[in-house]
Amino acid sequence: MKAMAYRGPYKVRVEEKARPRIEHPNDAVIRVTLAAICGSDLHLYHGLMPDTRIGHTFGHEFIGVVDEVGSSVQNLTVGDRVMVPFNIYCGTCWFCSRGLSSNCHNVNPNATAVGGIYGYSHTTGGYDGGQSQFVRVPFADVGPSKIPDWMSDEDAVLLTDMTATGYFGAQLADVVEGDTVVVLGAGPVGLVAARSAWLMGAGRVIVVDHLDERLERARTWALAETLNFTHVDDVVLEMKKQTDFLGADSVIDCVGAEADGNLTQHLTGAKLKLQGGSPVALNWAIDGVRKGGTVSVIGAYGPVPNAVKFGDAMNKGLTLRMNQAPVKRQWPRLFEHVKAGHLRPSELVTHRFPLEHIAEAYHVFSSKLDGCIKPLVIPDAA
Amino acid sequence: MSADQRAGGPATPHVAHKRRPAPTAEELRARIPGWGADLDPADRPSFPRLVWQDGRSGAHWDYPAEQPGGQRRERSVEHAQLTPVFGTAQPLHGVSGAVRRLAYSRYSEGRLAHWLLLMAGDRVDAWGAHARSVLSGRPDQPLTETGVVGEVTHHGLASRRRGNRTDARHHLLDPLVVAGPWVAAAAGAVLGVRALVRTARS
Ligand SMILES: NC(=O)c1ccc[n+]([C@@H]2O[C@H](COP(=O)([O-])OP(=O)(O)OC[C@H]3O[C@@H](n4cnc5c(N)ncnc54)[C@H](O)[C@@H]3O)[C@@H](O)[C@H]2O)c1
Ligand SMILES: [Zn+2]
Ligand SMILES: [Zn+2]
Numbered sequence: 001m002k003a004m005a006y007r008g009p010y011k012v013r014v015e016e017k018a019r020p021r022i023e024h025p026n027d028a029v030i031r032v033t034l035a036a037i038c039g040s041d042l043h044l045y046h047g048l049m050p051d052t053r054i055g056h057t058f059g060h061e062f063i064g065v066v067d068e069v070g071s072s073v074q075n076l077t078v079g080d081r082v083m084v085p086f087n088i089y090c091g092t093c094w095f096c097s098r099g100l101s102s103n104c105h106n107v108n109p110n111a112t113a114v115g116g117i118y119g120y121s122h123t124t125g126g127y128d129g130g131q132s133q134f135v136r137v138p139f140a141d142v143g144p145s146k147i148p149d150w151m152s153d154e155d156a157v158l159l160t161d162m163t164a165t166g167y168f169g170a171q172l173a174d175v176v177e178g179d180t181v182v183v184l185g186a187g188p189v190g191l192v193a194a195r196s197a198w199l200m201g202a203g204r205v206i207v208v209d210h211l212d213e214r215l216e217r218a219r220t221w222a223l224a225e226t227l228n229f230t231h232v233d234d235v236v237l238e239m240k241k242q243t244d245f246l247g248a249d250s251v252i253d254c255v256g257a258e259a260d261g262n263l264t265q266h267l268t269g270a271k272l273k274l275q276g277g278s279p280v281a282l283n284w285a286i287d288g289v290r291k292g293g294t295v296s297v298i299g300a301y302g303p304v305p306n307a308v309k310f311g312d313a314m315n316k317g318l319t320l321r322m323n324q325a326p327v328k329r330q331w332p333r334l335f336e337h338v339k340a341g342h343l344r345p346s347e348l349v350t351h352r353f354p355l356e357h358i359a360e361a362y363h364v365f366s367s368k369l370d371g372c373i374k375p376l377v378i379p380d381a382a
Numbered sequence: 383m384s385a386d387q388r389a390g391g392p393a394t395p396h397v398a399h400k401r402r403p404a405p406t407a408e409e410l411r412a413r414i415p416g417w418g419a420d421l422d423p424a425d426r427p428s429f430p431r432l433v434w435q436d437g438r439s440g441a442h443w444d445y446p447a448e449q450p451g452g453q454r455r456e457r458s459v460e461h462a463q464l465t466p467v468f469g470t471a472q473p474l475h476g477v478s479g480a481v482r483r484l485a486y487s488r489y490s491e492g493r494l495a496h497w498l499l500l501m502a503g504d505r506v507d508a509w510g511a512h513a514r515s516v517l518s519g520r521p522d523q524p525l526t527e528t529g530v531v532g533e534v535t536h537h538g539l540a541s542r543r544r545g546n547r548t549d550a551r552h553h554l555l556d557p558l559v560v561a562g563p564w565v566a567a568a569a570g571a572v573l574g575v576r577a578l579v580r581t582a583r584s
Contacts, residue, residue: 055471334427
């Protein structure tokens with residue numbers, strides 16, 4: 001089969017690999033029909049995630065058709081059209097039993113501090129991902145869901161991470177009616193977070209980025225106010241000014257480890273890897289939120305320490321909330337929102353690349369060329 | 383600025399209520415499809431948090447069957463045992479494998495050494511893979527694998543000129559990260575050859 005393969009920082013190619021096998025009685029093998037590239041994949045692509053091995057296949061946003069099931073699988077049969085949450089989880093460990101399915105303890109031997117994720121290095125368990133023609137799906141009775149008949153493939157694939165994650169980010173912000181919510185980052189996750197903040201009753205939503213075409217989407221798609229951080233001298237001060245010096249009630253960091261806006265932080269964090277990513281956006285969140293407010297962190301950071309302004313967070317009495325999104329928990333409610341037209345994730349798709357062009361896809365998305373917001377990968381386009 | 387210099391009195395945080403109240407629910411509902419649909423936290427899927435999940439997500443075991451073949455599988459020392467399910471992609475091998483195994487067996491995730499060793503393992507793995515690819519039938523091709531063709535097919539220059547992008551500055555550095563190992567390898571090869579020549583002459 002054909003699969004994307006990592007060849008070192010900034011380098012990927014398509015390789016011929018053996019089709020995955022059933023390795024556990026509750027495994028399934030899925031034939032991938034549609035996949036996507038996530039902002040998180042860029043952290044791997046740039047060599048920021050420890051234990052990213054040469055030959056690893058990325059991809060944690062994918063849908064497909066069940067091709068084979070293990071002996072104990074009860075809920076899926078060959079031929080089912082399924083969507084698979086990016087989390088790999090068992091359903092019954094201490095954490096899964098309490099709803100923390102993104103923090104499962106039974107799937108990632110390589111680390112206890114993070115759960116299992118498809119195609120996301122060995123630090124999250126060493127599973128090849130879905131930018132491929134086939135993928136091994138462990139705990140097939142737990143994670144995957146049959147795609148409802150009315151749902152399009154493009155909406156379904158974007159519910160496996162991006163949409164569930166953005167919506168989860170807004171939930172973590174604990175929005176109360178009338179709140180002013182600032183969303184840092186107008187990538188696909190930030191745009192969904194902004195749209196979701198309205199669903200939860202925000203009174204104002206302000207999206208911050210430096211890419212004009214994304215800010216344009218924040219206005220037209222997420223119906224938010226926007227702030228281009230390169231147009232102001234001091235973003236934190238600007239956030240204060242725009243909120244009559246109170247600060248935002250909550251700020252959602254949808255940027256993560258490769259934040260721009262401070263070249264020193266970007267170079268030490270994202271390029272030289274002297275910290276677990278550049279904490280520029282996180283620090284803007286801590287300083288831009290009001291005292292007693294909530295900072296929701298959905299952007300991903302590496303496991304190495306960061307230069308975070310923790311003293312400010314403490315003195316301001318902030319609530320910091322964060323996690324990898326427990327995707328499937330969001331689905332029933334999100335399906336209703338998609339059906340009602342409150343959220344149409346497929347509207348954010350800007351590019352569709354055949355798997356054969358995976359290197360070009362990564363380059364375009366990574367360098368944000370051609371107004372790229374969300375790229376899809378089509379394994380069988382040939 | 384003192385309060386009396388401000389038009390309309392003290393700024394919000396100096397008084398008890400926001401001076402510019404949010405638009406009313408009616409206004410917002412009219413402007414934003416679905417506004418307030420999840421106003422009640424009970425409608426938010428992850429509320430309340432950390433509660434017992436009766437549904438068990440479709441699992442039909444208390445403890446899952448153990449995946450076979452895990453005897454040599456590396457694991458974090460913070461795990462009491464190997465997890466019942468684990469990934470089998472790219473097993474440890476060679477020098478990078480030894481470095482990574484040391485990181486796992488010696489240091490917990492709380493130690494910087496754990497992560498620095500893993501990152502060192504990544505670089506060794508990449509260099510080894512490039513070296514092997516040259517000998518193999520399928521050498522690495524920096525041009526196609528970096529996808530720079532995207533610069534031509536997807537308007538590289540125009541995309542960066544648009545607006546006021548701040549990341550364009552370090553895009554110039556990105557090729558260094560990519561080419562660095564190649565340059566280093568070439569330099570190493572040159573030095574190695576020179577040393578060989580020198581020993582051969584003496
Ligand atoms: N927690 C989770 O479960 C989860 C899931 C998916 C993605 N993520 C993370 O969410 C983040 C966003 O993902 P994405 O797919 O939208 O990525 P993306 O790269 O498309 O978007 C990031 C955006 O942030 C902008 N940005 C950079 N520096 C900024 C700054 N200082 N302030 C404001 N904006 C800034 C960029 O211009 C870009 O538009 C990533 O870190 C990703 O790893 C987390
Ligand atoms: Zn993701
Ligand atoms: Zn679990």
